[in-house]
Amino acid sequence: MKALVLIGGFGTRLRPVTYTVPKQLIPIAGKPMLYHVLDLLPPDVEEVVLATGYKADLIDAYVRAHPPRWPVRTVSEAEPLGTGGGMKNAGDGMSDPFYLLNSDVIASVDLRALAERQHDRGGIGTMTLAEVEDTKPYGVAALGEGDRITEFVEKPEPENAPSHWINAGIAVWQREVLDAIPAGRAVSFEKEVVPGLLPRGLYGFRLTGYWDDAGTPERLLRSQRLLFEGGRGGKGTVPTGSFGTGPIAVLPGATVRGASFGRFVTVGAGAVVDSGAYVENSILMDGAHVDRDATVSGCLLGPRSRVHPGHRITGVVLGEHGEA
Secondary structure: OEEEEEEOOOOHHHOOHHHOOOHHHOEEOOEEHHHHHHOOOOOOOOEEEEEEOOOHHHHHHHHHHOOOOOOEEEEEOOOOOHHHHHHHHHOOOOOOOEEEEEOOEEEOOOHHHHHHHHHHHOOOEEEEEEEOOOOOOOEEEEEOHHHEEEEEEEOOOHHHOOOOEEEEEEEEEOHHHHHHOOOOOOOOHHHHHHHHHHHHOEEEEEOOOOEEEOOOHHHHHHHHHHHHHOOOOOOOOOOOOOEEOOOEEEOOOOEOOOOEEOOOEEEOOOOEEOOOOEEEOEEEOOOOEEOOOOEEEOOEEOOOOEEOOOOEEEOOEEOOOOEO
C-alpha cells in the first residue's frame, strides 16, 4: 500500500509562528508534527506522497534533509485546492487501496488493523472515528449496523449533529474514490464528495486510543502531552546539569545547563534556556532563547524568539524573532 498525506492549509490558528514555518514542521515531543503522523504507518508502506501547498518548498527541503524510513515524494499545488482537490492533484499512481492521513492528527491507531477492516468489509473506504464532546469543528458520522456510515455531515451545528463520532483524519480508501473528485478546482472532500459515497459502502473504525488535532496552540500542547504520555517523546529525562521533572525532549545543539523544567517540554535545535530559568508545558523552536530567571508556561516560542531576563509569560505564542 501507499499513503497520501494531506499538507494543506495556512496554519492560521498558529500564527505568528506559521508566517514563517508550516505547522507540520513545528516540533512536538522531540520531532516535527509531520513525523509523528508518519510514525503511524506500517514499515512495509511502499511510498508516501505528501500533497503540499503552503510553504511546500520548506517541507520538501526538510524531508530531503531528514528522510523518513519510507520513500517520500512531494506533489505541490499551485493554488489552494482543498482536501479533495489536493487528493486529486497528488493521487496519480496511488495503490488500491491506499492510506489517507491528515498531517495535523496526533493519534494512537493501528493502521494495519484499519486496512484489514477495509479488506474484510469491502466498500469504498473505512474512516477512523473519534468520539468527542464538541463536534462543531468536525465532520460527524451517523453509524448503522456493522458501523456502516449512514450519514455524514461536515461541521454541523451541535443540535444537528447525528452523533459524537467525528472524522479523525485517517482512512483507507479504494483508489476509485479519486474518480469521484472533480478535477481542476478546489474541492472539499468531506463536504462535497463523502456524502455521495455512502451508497457505495463507507464504514467507521472507532478509535479507542488517544486522538487530537494539533491545529491550535492549546491543542498543540495537548498533543505533545499525549505523545509523551504514550511513550512517543523519546527518553524524556531531564538532561544532566539541569533540574526538574520532565518529560523533556532536547534536540541537538540546545543548551539547558542550570535551567529547570516541569512536564512536557520540547527544546528545539540550538535553543538556549539559561541558568535559573524555568519552562513547563511549552515548545521552544530552533534557536529560541529563554534568558536567566525567566519563566515560560504553556507557550509556543517560534524560531530565534527571546524571553528576556526575569520575565514570566503564560499562554504566549511568539513568531520568529519575537520577544517577550
